[in-house]
Amino acid sequence: QAQLVESGGGLVQAGDSLRLSCTASEPTFPSYAVGWFRQAPGKEREFVAAIDWSGTATYYADSMKERFTISRDNKNMVYLQMNRLKPEDTGVYSCGVNLAIDELRVGVGRSWGQGTQVTVSS
Numbered sequence: 789q790a791q792l793v794e795s796g797g798g799l800v801q802a803g804d805s806l807r808l809s810c811t812a813s814e815p816t817f818p819s820y821a822v823g824w825f826r827q828a829p830g831k832e833r834e835f836v837a838a839i840d841w842s843g844t845a846t847y848y849a850d851s852m853k854e855r856f857t858i859s860r861d862n863k864n865m866v867y868l869q870m871n872r873l874k875p876e877d878t879g880v881y882s883c884g885v886n887l888a889i890d891e892l893r894v895g896v897g898r899s900w901g902q903g904t905q906v907t908v909s910s
Contacts, residue, residue: 792883797904800873808868808904810883820885822866823892824858826906828879836881837868838892847889873908881906 796808810822823838837848837858846858857869866883881904884897891897 792885792899792901794881794883794901794904797881797906799907799909802874802908802910804873804908805869805871806873806906808870808881808906810866810868810901811864812885812899813864817864817885818862820898821887821889821892822858822860823884823886823889823897824866824868824881825884825895826877826879826881827903831879833882833895835893835895838889839866840889845889847893870906873906875908875910878906878908880904 792812794810796806819841821838821840824836825833826836827833835849836852837856839846839858839860843860855871860866882901884900886892886896886898
């Protein structure tokens with residue numbers, strides 16, 4: 789039902805930063821937990837981070853904790869701040885929604901965006 793849209797990707801050098809955004813036009817979007825995921829060609833989609841509906845609880849994949857930060861505003865925007873990017877971070881980054889972080893953490897989403905490409909050169 790929800791139409792999710794990601795933005796903010798691009799081509800950057802190693803060590804640079806990007807901030808990705810996820811939004812939806814559905815009025816129920818603020819009541820969902822939101823997660824970020826990424827997928828590189830030939831690899832499985834992996835969980836990156838998630839935030840609950842209130843913005844007070846977050847969960848990160850272990851490999852993302854030091855450099856990535858998820859946040860949301862009080863309306864319809866969710867962000868992924870990515871610092872000190874590495875070539876290994878290259879992939880399509882997508883956002884998904886569900887009722888709780890626990891479901892997103894294992895890859896279960898009720899709706900997904902089309903993704904935004906992040907390419908990090910060495």
